[in-house]
Amino acid sequence: ISLANQNYQSFLHCLYNNIQSSEGNSDIIYTPSNSNYTSFYLSSIRNLRFVNSATTKPLLIIAPTNVSHVQASVVCARENGFSIRARSGGHDYEGLSYREVDNSRRFVIVDLANLREIDVDVTRGTAWVQAGATVGELYYKISIKTNLYGFPAGICPTVGIGGHISGGGFGTMLRKYGLASDNVLDALLVDANGDLLHKDPMGEDLFWAIRGGGGTSYGIVVSWKVKLVPVPPIVTVFTINRVTKEGAIDLMSKWQSIAPRLHEDLLIRIVAQQIYEGGERQVQAGFNALFLGECVQLVELMETDFPELGMQRQDCKEMSWIESALYFAFYTSDISKEALLDRGTEPYRYFKAKSDFVKEPIQKSALEKVLSHLLDDYAGVIIMDPYGAKMDNISDTATPFPHRKGNLYNIQYFTEWTQNDTTTYKKRMTWIRNIYDEMEPYVSTNPRAAYINYRDLDLGINELVGAIASYDKGKIWGEKYFKGNFEKLALVKARVDPFDFFWNEQSVPPLFAGH
Ligand code: FDA
Numbered sequence: 001i002s003l004a005n006q007n008y009q010s011f012l013h014c015l016y017n018n019i020q021s022s023e024g025n026s027d028i029i030y031t032p033s034n035s036n037y038t039s040f041y042l043s044s045i046r047n048l049r050f051v052n053s054a055t056t057k058p059l060l061i062i063a064p065t066n067v068s069h070v071q072a073s074v075v076c077a078r079e080n081g082f083s084i085r086a087r088s089g090g091h092d093y094e095g096l097s098y099r100e101v102d103n104s105r106r107f108v109i110v111d112l113a114n115l116r117e118i119d120v121d122v123t124r125g126t127a128w129v130q131a132g133a134t135v136g137e138l139y140y141k142i143s144i145k146t147n148l149y150g151f152p153a154g155i156c157p158t159v160g161i162g163g164h165i166s167g168g169g170f171g172t173m174l175r176k177y178g179l180a181s182d183n184v185l186d187a188l189l190v191d192a193n194g195d196l197l198h199k200d201p202m203g204e205d206l207f208w209a210i211r212g213g214g215g216t217s218y219g220i221v222v223s224w225k226v227k228l229v230p231v232p233p234i235v236t237v238f239t240i241n242r243v244t245k246e247g248a249i250d251l252m253s254k255w256q257s258i259a260p261r262l263h264e265d266l267l268i269r270i271v272a273q274q275i276y277e278g279g280e281r282q283v284q285a286g287f288n289a290l291f292l293g294e295c296v297q298l299v300e301l302m303e304t305d306f307p308e309l310g311m312q313r314q315d316c317k318e319m320s321w322i323e324s325a326l327y328f329a330f331y332t333s334d335i336s337k338e339a340l341l342d343r344g345t346e347p348y349r350y351f352k353a354k355s356d357f358v359k360e361p362i363q364k365s366a367l368e369k370v371l372s373h374l375l376d377d378y379a380g381v382i383i384m385d386p387y388g389a390k391m392d393n394i395s396d397t398a399t400p401f402p403h404r405k406g407n408l409y410n411i412q413y414f415t416e417w418t419q420n421d422t423t424t425y426k427k428r429m430t431w432i433r434n435i436y437d438e439m440e441p442y443v444s445t446n447p448r449a450a451y452i453n454y455r456d457l458d459l460g461i462n463e464l465v466g467a468i469a470s471y472d473k474g475k476i477w478g479e480k481y482f483k484g485n486f487e488k489l490a491l492v493k494a495r496v497d498p499f500d501f502f503w504n505e506q507s508v509p510p511l512f513a514g515h
Contacts, residue, residue, distance in 0.1 A: 157325070176390055183229065269289075348418065392406075393405075396483070474508070
């Protein structure tokens with residue numbers, strides 16, 4: 001038997017000895033010969049770009065039902081020379097939770113989907129959430145216990161709590177409460193030695209690093225303790241769509257300086273895309289708002305601060321906070337909140353995204369030029385999320401997420417397609433890369449910043465020196481996501497995972513003292 005095969009057998013043996021459930025362990029350890037292997041592998045993949053014969057599948061998928069299984073997975077993998085990809089919701093834009101780019105290492109997936117208990121403590125206003133739960137499950141569980149609290153995480157309900165909070169996580173309450181990771185009180189992490197640590201034994205620096213430093217550089221988070229945030233019994237939402245002919249670009253131009261300065265209870269984001277109207281393609285800007293209060297106050301605020309949008313009483317939809325989560329996720333609040341529990345099944349689209357941060361309003365003429373690309377044949381969507389308010393009041397170094405004061409808004413460029421052909425693939429990828437290049441003069445510089453949760457491998461990937469990722473090469477992409485915090489992240493990495501066991505193409509490389 002070859003050495004590789006011997007190691008594989010020894011790895012399996014180690015797992016089988018340490019992982020047992022009432023069913024034996026066939027429901028926890030999926031080898032490729034298991035009939036459920038492929039469907040489980042695909043179950044949380046979101047991006048078809050990585051479902052093809054060129055993508056090597058994992059040698060095993062381990063789906064722990066107990067925290068000790070996560071520990072055993074780490075110990076057994078390390079002992080036998082296998083690497084691990086942790087997967088919670090599988091939403092990674094570049095698929096790093098379930099694939100390796102150059103297929104160089106033998107890897108397994110530790111999929112946390114079965115670890116998704118949520119324990120909401122209304123009296124204390126806190127919750128313990130296991131990593132495999134989704135954002136939608138958390139919102140739902142909060143709402144069945146109370147309408148006094150919510151949680152400031154992302155808009156898409158199928159996103160996994162594990163990866164989302166590891167990279168920051170923001171949604172409609174960003175301006176009032178900051179990121180999901182700003183609201184973490186404690187965590188349980190399995191480190192590279194297989195030890196289970198909560199906040200105190202972790203040490204301040206590691207607890208700092210996992211709250212925004214990106215997934216799996218330091219270990220596998222099995223649960224987060226989060227602070228719930230107060231929400232009023234009635235919130236108000238609106239969506240106002242304006243096309244170019246109705247002054248959409250003028251409004252977007254004004255929005256840039258208005259939206260980041262609005263009252264903290266109000267967030268107005270823009271989704272700009274192409275629409276067909278009267279047989280003509282036009283750019284449409286959708287102004288999508290959540291206000292943590294009632295319509296009458298909102299109308300007053302809008303009349304004072306953003307009268308140009310022409311928002312009126314009849315644009316208001318009053319609802320509970322949980323209904324607003326449905327509204328943003330599904331464009332309607334008229335569905336049962338159980339929809340938030342749907343984790344989705346198989347991937348159905350290909351996509352690519354990129355991100356930017358804007359610090360100075362972009363001139364209208366430049367905006368016009370860039371947005372005109374939304375009218376191209378192979379177009380996508382541009383989403384703008386305003387910062388300011390709470391985001392201005394958290395220092396750049398409080399957590400690894402450095403994009404705070406001075407940022408007006410975040411841009412996400414997103415393109416998707418469903419046809420499986422190389423022409424479409426090439427056109428879409430060229431479209432998004434061209435628009436990104438064209439935006440360069442108008443967005444943040446030195447570095448041109450990006451959001452780790454909108455992972456983009458075009459920014460660079462790790463290069464190995466021996467078996468360990470190089471810090472100097474990592475700076476190329478790392479400082480874009482983390483700016484000056486990248487160095488501290490790398491020092492923490494050297495302390496807690498000096499052998500770089502938790503490696504991926506964009507994991508934080510270790511920086512050793514005296515380097
Ligand atoms: P996934 O399981 O793919 O993991 C992502 C990364 O984290 C990988 O590197 C993985 O190894 C690591 N990881 C996963 N679980 C871990 C664990 N338990 N411990 C340690 N590391 C772990 N973002 C946002 O801020 N606001 C939003 O509104 C949205 N909306 C949105 C919609 C859609 C359709 C997609 C596909 C994505 C978003 N996102 C987003 C981005 C999202 O926050 C980001 O992709 C998260 O990393 C996804 O977390 P998952 O657990 O789902 O991903």
